[in-house]
Amino acid sequence: MKRIRVALAGNPNSGKSSVFNMLTGAHQHVGNYPGVTVEKKEGVCTYDGYQIEIIDLPGTYSLTAYSTEELIARDYVLDETPDVVVDVVDASNLERNLYLATQLIEMNVPLVLAFNMSDLAKRRGIEFDLEQLSRLLEARIVPTVGNKAQGREPLLEAIVATVRQAETPRAHRLNYGDEIEEELAKIEAVLVEQNVEWVPRSGLRWVAVKLLEQDDAVTAKAVHPEIRDAVARSVEHLRGIFGDEPEIVMADRRYGFISGACQETIASSVERRHDTSDTIDAVVTNRVLGLPIFLLLMYMVFWLTFTLGEYPMMALEWFFEWAGATVAGFWPAGSDSWVKSLLIDGILGGVGGVVVFLPNILLLFLAIAILEDSGYMARAAFVMDRIMHKIGLHGKSFIPMLIGFGCSVPAIMATRILENRRSRFTTIMVIPLMSCGARLTIYALIIPAFFPHQWRGPVMWLIYLIGIVLAVVCAKVLRLTIFRGETMPFVMELPPYRVPTLKSVLIHMWQRGWLFLKKAGTVILGISIVLWALASFPKPSAEELAELNEQQRHQTILERSIIGRVGHIIEPVIRPLGFDWKVGTALIGATAAKEVFVSQLGIVYAVGSEEGGAEVLRRRLQADYTPLVGFCIMLFCLISAPCVGTVAMTRQETNSWRWATFQFLALTGLAYGITFLVYQIGSLWG
Amino acid sequence: MIQETHVHDQQVRPLSTTQAGDCVRVVGIDAGRGLNSRLAAMGLVASTELRVVSNGHPGPFVLIVKDAKVVLGRGVAQKIMVR
Numbered sequence: 022m023k024r025i026r027v028a029l030a031g032n033p034n035s036g037k038s039s040v041f042n043m044l045t046g047a048h049q050h051v052g053n054y055p056g057v058t059v060e061k062k063e064g065v066c067t068y069d070g071y072q073i074e075i076i077d078l079p080g081t082y083s084l085t086a087y088s089t090e091e092l093i094a095r096d097y098v099l100d101e102t103p104d105v106v107v108d109v110v111d112a113s114n115l116e117r118n119l120y121l122a123t124q125l126i127e128m129n130v131p132l133v134l135a136f137n138m139s140d141l142a143k144r145r146g147i148e149f150d151l152e153q154l155s156r157l158l159e160a161r162i163v164p165t166v167g168n169k170a171q172g173r174e175p176l177l178e179a180i181v182a183t184v185r186q187a188e189t190p191r192a193h194r195l196n197y198g199d200e201i202e203e204e205l206a207k208i209e210a211v212l213v214e215q216n217v218e219w220v221p222r223s224g225l226r227w228v229a230v231k232l233l234e235q236d237d238a239v240t241a242k243a244v245h246p247e248i249r250d251a252v253a254r255s256v257e258h259l260r261g262i263f264g265d266e267p268e269i270v271m272a273d274r275r276y277g278f279i280s281g282a283c284q285e286t287i288a289s290s291v292e293r294r295h296d297t298s299d300t301i302d303a304v305v306t307n308r309v310l311g312l313p314i315f316l317l318l319m320y321m322v323f324w325l326t327f328t329l330g331e332y333p334m335m336a337l338e339w340f341f342e343w344a345g346a347t348v349a350g351f352w353p354a355g356s357d358s359w360v361k362s363l364l365i366d367g368i369l370g371g372v373g374g375v376v377v378f379l380p381n382i383l384l385l386f387l388a389i390a391i392l393e394d395s396g397y398m399a400r401a402a403f404v405m406d407r408i409m410h411k412i413g414l415h416g417k418s419f420i421p422m423l424i425g426f427g428c429s430v431p432a433i434m435a436t437r438i439l440e441n442r443r444s445r446f447t448t449i450m451v452i453p454l455m456s457c458g459a460r461l462t463i464y465a466l467i468i469p470a471f472f473p474h475q476w477r478g479p480v481m482w483l484i485y486l487i488g489i490v491l492a493v494v495c496a497k498v499l500r501l502t503i504f505r506g507e508t509m510p511f512v513m514e515l516p517p518y519r520v521p522t523l524k525s526v527l528i529h530m531w532q533r534g535w536l537f538l539k540k541a542g543t544v545i546l547g548i549s550i551v552l553w554a555l556a557s558f559p560k561p562s563a564e565e566l567a568e569l570n571e572q573q574r575h576q577t578i579l580e581r582s583i584i585g586r587v588g589h590i591i592e593p594v595i596r597p598l599g600f601d602w603k604v605g606t607a608l609i610g611a612t613a614a615k616e617v618f619v620s621q622l623g624i625v626y627a628v629g630s631e632e633g634g635a636e637v638l639r640r641r642l643q644a645d646y647t648p649l650v651g652f653c654i655m656l657f658c659l660i661s662a663p664c665v666g667t668v669a670m671t672r673q674e675t676n677s678w679r680w681a682t683f684q685f686l687a688l689t690g691l692a693y694g695i696t697f698l699v700y701q702i703g704s705l706w707g
Numbered sequence: 708m709i710q711e712t713h714v715h716d717q718q719v720r721p722l723s724t725t726q727a728g729d730c731v732r733v734v735g736i737d738a739g740r741g742l743n744s745r746l747a748a749m750g751l752v753a754s755t756e757l758r759v760v761s762n763g764h765p766g767p768f769v770l771i772v773k774d775a776k777v778v779l780g781r782g783v784a785q786k787i788m789v790r
Contacts, residue, residue: 083748087741117750117773235740266740272747273754298776299760308766403778407766410780510742511767511780512749 022072025184028098030125031109032118033080034396034516036137038062039167040109041077042525044176051532053676054093060437068177071184076103082117084124086238089442098130099223105183106130107176112142112149112164115287116279122158123195123275129224131188132160133179135172139164141517147289154286159191168522194226197274200262204255205229211251217243233259234268298517302400311404318397319423322388326381327427327458333380341373362557363550371549374614375542378430378666383534385424385431389438390529394521398438399513406511412493413500415444422448422492425455429663430541433670434533443504447496449671450684453663454492456485459615463658466619470639471651480652488659491691536673544669552613552665555583576627584609598657598693599650599700608657614664649703653696661692722757722768723784729759731789738786746787749777757789 031037041049045064054061062077078097079090086092098106108125110118125132136142136149155162161179165172196202208229212220219242220228231239232252243249259267305314345365352361392398402416409416417438424432432452439445464484468477561581566574579585588606595605603625611618628638642651662685663671672681719734733755736743746752750773760769760776768779779787 081748083744085744085748087744114774117775120748120750265735266743268740269736269743269747269752272744273752276750276752276755302760302769302776306761306769308763399778403767406780510738510745510783511778512742512745512783513778514749515769515776515778517776 022067022070025071025073025105025180026101026103027073027075027180028101028103028106029075029077029109030094030098030106030121031078031080031135031137032082032111032121034514035080035109035111035118036167037080037109038077039522039525040107040135040137040165040176041075042528043165043167043170043173044073044075047528049528049532051536059089059093066177069181071181073177073180076101081121083121084128085234086236088440090440092238095128098125098128104131105133105180107133107135107180109135109137109165109167112136112139113145113147115142115147116276116283119158119279119282120272120275122160123278126158126160126191127195127230128227129191131183132158133176133183134158134160134162135167135176136162136164137167140166140169140171145289147287150286150288154282157282157286159193168519168525195275195278197271200259201233201267201271201274204233204259204267208232208248208251208255211248215245215247217245217248230271234271235266296517298396298515301518302515305397305400306403311400315401315404318392318401319420322385322392322420323423323427325388326385326424326431330380330384334377337377337380338373341369341376345369359557359560363553366557367550367553368546370553371546374549374666375538375545378428378537379534381428382431382434382537383530385435386530386533387526389420389435390526391521393438394519394525394529396516396518399515402513403515410511412496413444414448414496415439415441418444418448421452422455425452425457428457428459428666429453429455430537430666430670433667433674434537436674443500443506446675446680447499447504449674449680450499450687451492451495453667453684453688454488454495454660456488456659457615459664460658462616463618464655466622466635466639467642467651467655470642471646471648484655484659487656491660491695495691537670540673541666541669544672545665548665548669549613552584552610556585556610557582559583572624572627575624579606579621579624597701598696599646599653599704600657601645603645604654608661611658612662612664614666615658618658649700652703653700656699657692657696659692660695661689663688717790719788719790721785722759722770722779722787722789723762723781725759725762725789727759727761730756731759732756734788734790736787738783742783742786746783750775751777751787 029037029041031040041062041064045066048066049062049064052061052063053059059079064075064077066073066075076097078094081088081091081094084091084095084098086095097103106125108122110122112118122132122134134155136151142149151162151164161183163172163176163179165176197205205226209225212225212228223239228239228243232243232248233255235252235256240252243252256267259270263270304310348364348369349361352358389398392401398417401420404416405419406416409418418436420438421432421435424435429452432455433449436445436448436452439448464481468480472480556579559581561577566577569577585602585606587609588602591605592600592602595601595608600608603622606625607618607621610621622642623634623638626638626641628634628641646654668681668685671684672678675681722731725731733751733753735753736746736751738746751757755772758771760771762768763781766781768781768784770777770779
């Protein structure tokens with residue numbers, strides 16, 4: 022079977038992903054573009070004896086070098102030379118959408134235009150003379166309705182026909198007017214004269230246009246002084262004529278070409294009216310109502326993710342417990358076989374620890390897909406921007422940070438809704454400071470042990486507040502230091518509201534779930550098994566364990582293990598925080614998952630996990646520590662060492678171990694510093 | 708800058724001073740190259756007609772540009788000169 026490679030380009034909100042879903046169905050694969058954190062979606066379908074491979078390029082409004090997405094889309098088209106580029110165009114907003122098409126035309130690629138949402142355009146009373154427009158743009162045009170799967174066959178037909186057709190040079194090109202064309206001709210002449218090796222591949226005309234536009238990426242490649250001089254002269258000359266940068270004038274001319282083409286071929290019987298979207302916006306982005314509506318919707322997202330997600334989580338936990346008991350049944354009761362422990366505590370426990378996140382992730386991305394596909398997400402950014410802007414983050418950052426109160430793992434994955442890399446990485450770094458649900462189990466143990474009834478609420482509240490304040494301060498500091506750079510000026514489209522389709526929402530949800538299992542899941546499993554080994558070896562001899570009851574046996578095994586030994590070794594380091602080796606051992610164990618702190622402390626104190634165990638443990642803690650130490654334990658657990666799941670997720674989403682390590686060390690250092698101050702100053706008061 | 712006072716008798720002013728319901732035409736954009744190119748890609752170039760949907764005071768600005776609804780921060784709206 023012959024292969025055809027197709028790249029799908031288009032504006033954000035043009036319904037590009039619905040066309041992608043329509044073409045490929047479930048045969049999709051999500052990954053990253055090499056070296057960057059921009060999502061890369063690929064899919065395949067077959068048609069008419071061809072295997073058609075489709076790459077979904079990032080949604081962009083143009084192909085300049087000012088954003089990563091645009092550069093990726095452009096480089097893909099130039100370097101990978103797809104057989105056909107399909108530009109998905111919102112037919113109800115043609116002029117703006119064709120701007121990208123003019124740039125693709127200029128790159129001289131075999132082009133097919135998918136006039137998407139053509140039903141909406143028809144309802145708005147827009148009529149196209151597609152034949153005439155197709156002649157003017159020299160590209161096949163196919164009307165489609167992606168979310169209703171209309172136009173699939175004709176689009177595939179057009180792709181195949183474009184491939185079969187012998188390559189013919191374009192009959193006419195976009196004319197920039199005499200003054201600019203003259204300068205372009207001069208630059209082209211110099212390029213030919215210098216005989217630069219990479220120019221013919223990108224197209225002579227295109228390189229000349231980009232050089233005149235002072236495009237950063239192309240200019241950087243054109244190192245010849247002769248070329249640079251020629252470009253500088255032309256730019257200077259045109260600045261003199263137009264009193265503006267050449268690229269601005271050229272953008273004007275492109276729109277001029279588009280509006281010329283549209284005037285000849287489009288009849289619009291109605292003016293843009295006040296439509297349903299405007300009515301919804303009047304309420305949803307209202308100055309008074311906007312924020313409460315946003316908070317209400319966020320509450321629903323949170324409820325769906327964590328409250329509703331608890332049932333499948335409970336079922337999964339129950340299943341893994343049952344599986345553990347079944348496996349344990351193969352050994353005689355009371356056996357201390359390390360193989361049994363590896364299978365049950367290491368592998369089953371590790372897999373359980375991965376899968377248990379899945380309901381949260383699926384439900385969260387269900388909610389996010391609905392918010393995004395319906396068009397509300399852009400409004401959410403609009404409503405929150407004023408507040409989030411102050412701490413140097415994007416309006417949309419609020420959503421992952423809120424999810425962080427439930428669990429950092431889905432929260433970090435949710436930062437995918439942020440386009441700007443600096444905003445996204447800053448958000449990822451501070452998410453662990455939002456006190457997650459697992460840490461609640463630690464507070465639930467410690468607070469009743471050390472604080473009288475009337476203080477319990479305020480102490481809990483204080484812990485959460487400290488986390489939020491630290492997150493805000495850290496975000497601000499990060500944006501002023503390592504993630505410095507101008508905040509992207511706030512320019513965004515508010516797409517019309519649409520009813521999300523079940524298919525696209527489900528595909529979105531499934532992709533995220535699968536990505537988590539495949540990427541983060543394997544890392545979490547690996548580290549969990551390592552932590553299990555560290556807590557189980559080296560083993561005390563059988564004689565030492567013979568006289569002990571079960572709790573004491575667990576205690577001895579943990580104390581003799583590497584983690585127990587390290588707990589002893591670091592005691593001098595954590596002494597200034599008020600902690601002893603017991604807390605140290607539990608803290609190391611807690612990197613597997615925050616709630617493990619409680620069970621590890623139970624083992625260290627040889628307290629069973631049966632009914633009333635927590636009360637026994639609290640009494641032992643009261644005997645050993647002061648309320649100040651209790652508070653410091655909570656403070657340290659709040660800030661320090663994100664759990665294995667968080668580390669794995671940060672690694673996956675930043676595409677580098679460096680950032681994951683940085684996050685781990687920086688937060689642990691911060692926790693040490695703050696807890697040190699609190700304990701030392703608190704001790705002065707006695 | 709091109710002055711064509713005969714089209715409208717209104718004077719050139721920043722977009723940020725317009726009110727909801729105003730229909731204005733872009734005269735020039737006084738921004739850096741990055742923002743300029745981004746605005747151009749969104750359809751905001753000289754001689755584009757805009758309808759102001761809301762002037763958020765002090766929040767962002769909502770406009771209709773070439774049939775699409777676009778939000779701008781106030782800082783951006785100050786850099787766009789309209790008539």
